[in-house]
């Protein structure tokens with residue numbers, strides 16, 4: 303499995319960046335320990351090395367400040383002189399809260415640590431050992447969160463402010479421009495300073511000197527106030543509420559509740575924190591006309607109307623209401639942030655691409671970042687936006703494989719920018735890979751039947767005896783009810799089986815399903831037949847799932863595809879019978895792909911209209927080929943495709959697959975590869991049999 307080779311590469315990068323106590327983000331550019339980097343790194347380690355994961359967070363929390371603040375950098379004494387600004391500049395020893403035995407900066411970063419700690423616990427086979435670590439960490443995490451709610455929460459509404467762009471983690475994001483522009487540099491007396499980053503990385507990819515001057519101005523102001531929060535608050539021109547920071551805090555509040563539960567600790571206070579932050583974010587940061595969350599300028603008391611990926615982060619924190627989430631998805635999946643099937647557009651770029659000052663290569667002003675996309679992927683999954691989530695997962699894996707483990711990437715061409723061998727790109731790649739492997743083995747273990755249907759079982763009785771309805775009436779009603787059920791109870795590919803079972807439409811559908819026994823098929827035109835069989839197949843799957851009380855997968859029922867049947871026009875049909883009947887149609891390959899087998903690997907379920915069914919069928923095939931069921935890596939000369947193609951190897955010969963992929967794939971490089979390799983070697987991906995609910 304080629305992906306595995308890249309996991310080995312990623313692990314080697316983490317090894318190289320590990321200094322015996324913690325992992326630096328990058329040996330040359332960031333040679334110390336960074337706050338949120340370490341949490342992302344620990345998540346990667348948690349997949350294969352619990353000790354390292356634990357050590358990563360331990361060394362960071364050892365440097366926690368007395369007032370609870372977790373510094374954004376913990377400096378490595380043996381490695382000073384390579385980065386700016388270092389301890390000689392921060393002078394945090396003037397604060398009464400800074401730790402005695404550690405050299406640190408005087409600001410913080412997005413608090414993803416409780417989230418990471420829970421992941422360590424969940425992923426580790428050594429639960430007892432991790433529980434001991436959680437006992438050590440829990441009070442420190444509470445202290446950190448309490449610091450935010452006591453010191454950074456001026457209106458007591460749970461909206462936590464940051465006081466330096468570096469605290470957002472998205473240093474030179476366009477979000478901060480309107481606030482930083484107000485700092486008039488001509489009026490400032492700044493100390494001399496020499497940047498180091500722009501000698502290591504092409505300055506075109508880094509913040510400008512003007513930005514650095516403002517960063518330094520703010521640090522000077524902190525020093526003047528001896529890092530006293532209240533004093534800084536009254537003087538600082540940069541007091542903003544960041545949707546990313548607050549979403550990450552929310553995700554961590556949630557994780558902290560779970561950790562408290564594991565340890566048997568009280569979590570009422572944390573619950574309160576979670577609720578107030580989430581409520582205020584929904585009320586104060588959301589803009590319903592644009593469909594995004596904005597940052598908030600606390601001094602001006604207004605939203606900062608700049609659209610960046612941070613505005614979608616409430617999906618990660620579970621903060622967005624369902625209707626807000628739908629709007630976020632709509633905006634996120636548009637030309638502004640890359641649509642699913644858009645040509646030359648990787649993942650979710652950091653800034654709206656339609657803006658004049660969007661940059662393809664400058665740091666946080668446009669490129670794609672793996673940690674941001676990883677969090678958005680988790681968020682999309684949590685709101686069950688399956689298709690977008692899968693697509694994102696695929697590109698997050700794709701970028702490092704094709705272009706290297708860079709710090710950030712060009713959203714158009716995938717080119718890597720910033721430093722090479724970047725730790726969180728490697729660790730989050732590892733995390734996603736293990737996720738994949740885990741579901742793969744789960745998928746393999748499916749096959750224990752709970753229920754067996756050994757003899758034919760007809761499940762569409764015609765309760766009123768001989769049909770008095772004409773074929774046209776039966777067909778019309780069948781279509782009407784199918785369309786209604788699919789439109790109402792299927793959202794983004796997820797089927798709400800429970801709601802269908804309770805719905806009036808399903809009751810009516812069962813009635814018309816009985817009438818199909820006497821539907822004269824010769825009455826249907828060829829196109830109508832095509833739509834009928836595909837719709838019937840998909841509806842039969844739903845009906846069988848409900849009748850057989852399927853819980854997790856159709857695989858629980860032996861004979862699901864062969865023994866459970868509908869009588870149509872006097873003849874019995876199982877799902878397999880319908881599949882073979884569809885091979886008579888000229889576009890049989892597309893029809894077979896578009897069938898929804900009640901599984902995660904199926905394309906999203908949709909109604910196929912009888913007048914011109916091919917348009918919708920093509921849409922399903924496009925979704926399927928654009929999803930993680932088909933992975934094409936031209937640079938690696940590799941094509942990975944769903945096992946489905948293997949099951950039907952009589953109709954999907956190598957050339958046929960190539961032809962289909964060619965007519966649906968849009969990326970030019972992938973196209974060229976397919977054209978030049980008519981019969982490439984295919985690697986089959988495990989089919990995910992879990993229910994599409």
Ligand code: 2M8
Pocket residue numbers: 327332336337338339374468470471472473499
């Ligand atoms: C970047 O920030 C540092 C300052 O903290 C820098 O530019 O020197 C950001 O990308 C930040 O999010 C990240 O934590 C840090 C280390 O990777 O680098």
